[in-house]
Amino acid sequence: MKTNRAFILLGVLLLVACAGLAASLDRWFMNWAGNRAKDFSPLRIAIGDGQKIFAGQFYRKADVYFHSGMYPSIFDNNESFKTAHIGEDAGATGSKNTGDEENFLGKDRDIIDRFSRNFFPSRHTHLEAGDAPHETSSKELAEGESGEVREILPWLKIAQELDPEEPLTYTVTAYWLRRQMGKPREAELLLREGLKNLPDHPALQFELGRIYFENNRDVARARNIWRHAAATWQRQESAKPEPDRFIQEQILTHLAKLEEQAGNLPQAIDYWQQAGNLMPERAGIPERIKELRQKLAGAKPQP
């Protein structure tokens, strides 16, 4: 009887010790930086940061959809196709394409090659401005749906889920959401989610400013966001050996246009000059500055 009691007490002691150890390990595990279980995503738990590799593939897949399936494979000539058109057309990234990227198929090599081109998309099209392979219906045009660019969204969403620290996915998705699909609210929410993952990222702030300027017509907020983005760029990028000049140039030119619209010509000239200093090879800036100076000179004599 005495022995049984000792066994029961020992069992209870072991159970309490197990529960205590589990509780303390759980607390440590939840605070551990390498804990993948925080996200409750099976994919993240399984492959961790490896999912970023797949994110790039899904971004590419979105570009394939943007071209209605006409896209170079690894066997085709990819020399001239360096930048995805969804990003280039969105103004989210500078282009490294040479302009003849639609000719990757080249001339047909043989009779099978010639015949096979009837069975896959072999004409370059974009899912925007009525450039879809089939004829756009009058109903679609009436609804303002000239393109079917919404079809790229699932792949961009997956790319963003897999790599939440890639700014390009947010800016490209936000651009197409607000520009072609009339969903500035969804675009803003997406960018704000992006800013949670990438705090103070100038590209995300720039795109957010575009929503306020182009969609919401809120000049004051757009100005504040872009000024903040320009300052952030200076802080984050200017010291880098190869800074992302494209985005700073975009911020400055948009700020210049905003000030022009607001009638603050000296400020606009200042932004154009900064943009010109940053990208001296960009044509049209000196002429624009000259034009604005003339306008300013013409406006000054009046009392």
Next chain:
Amino acid sequence: MKNSLAVAQLVILEMYRRKDFYVLFFLTVLITGLMGSVNFFNDPKVARYLKEICLALIWVCGAFIAIATTARQIPAERESRTIFPLMAKPITRWEVLFGKFLGCWLATCLCLVAFYLFFGIVAVAKEHHWPVGNYFQAWSLHCVMLGVVIGMTLLGSLVLSSVAANITLSVVVTAGILFIGRHLNKVAAQMGEVTGPLVSGLYYAIPHLELFDVRDLIVHNWPLIGWNIWGIAVLYALVYAALLVFTSWLVFRRKSFQ
């Protein structure tokens, strides 16, 4: 022909009794349904990703049904020794073999009808239009392509020692042609003087199954393929299927079942 049709009917009945098709169809419906329920930026009209997933599942299931059904036809008859009473009947070996081919092909085509009907329902629910001509072309090209695959698997079932080896080889060859068949000549151009012509010869010799993969045209709503082009493609596949069945018969007529 009557005898071949009787054998084909048996194969179709066998397919009807087996659970393969039902399981695969249910899985396709389930996965497509789950993927269709995902919300992307509050836009219910996003459809192409769903069409692509559904068609990919149909292609995988179609290939599995065709290869698995065909690969076990002759070996199963041998193992269960039903080949002997079958041969004892007034039926030629050609009729048996052609009946097996026809049965597997018709059974697969029937399964594809169900799959493509489901695909059509999914597409019309999302896009509100039903391009019947395009779907017919996709289904018919898929069917004739699987005719070639069935012919290839039937030949494999007579040449290779086991069902597993035949299924594995058929899957590898089919997938290989589908993925790189179109590009073999480009690869050959980059190769040396000896291997280049070999790869180029292979390019001209293989049945170009990738021609029949018009999923991208369907997913992205491209216009119909010219009916003359479609006709040539169908004829191309039928010639290859006939060649493979004929080669299978050459092997089968000399085969000893002792």
